[in-house]
Amino acid sequence: MDVYRRHRPVGGGATHVRPEEPRVLESWDGFAYVPEGTAPNLAAAQAWAAGGPAPGG
Numbered sequence: 001m002d003v004y005r006r007h008r009p010v011g012g013g014a015t016h017v018r019p020e021e022p023r024v025l026e027s028w029d030g031f032a033y034v035p036e037g038t039a040p041n042l043a044a045a046q047a048w049a050a051g052g053p054a055p056g057g
Contacts, residue, residue: 004028007045010038019043025054 007023009015015023023045026033037054039045044055 005036005049005051006033007039007042007049015042025049 005025005027007015007025009018010022010024011018019042021041023039023042025036025039025045025048027036028034037056039048039055048054
């Protein structure tokens, strides 16, 4: 598996829909995805998933 960070819309649905809504950030701990925080929008979530720092931190 090569996806260690992912983001999901808070309200569910496809990741590209409503890019201005918050996202839940999750990272792989070797067994399951665990919550890491939230991002205010899709752009911030994508930057974090690409290896950047957590939004606001």
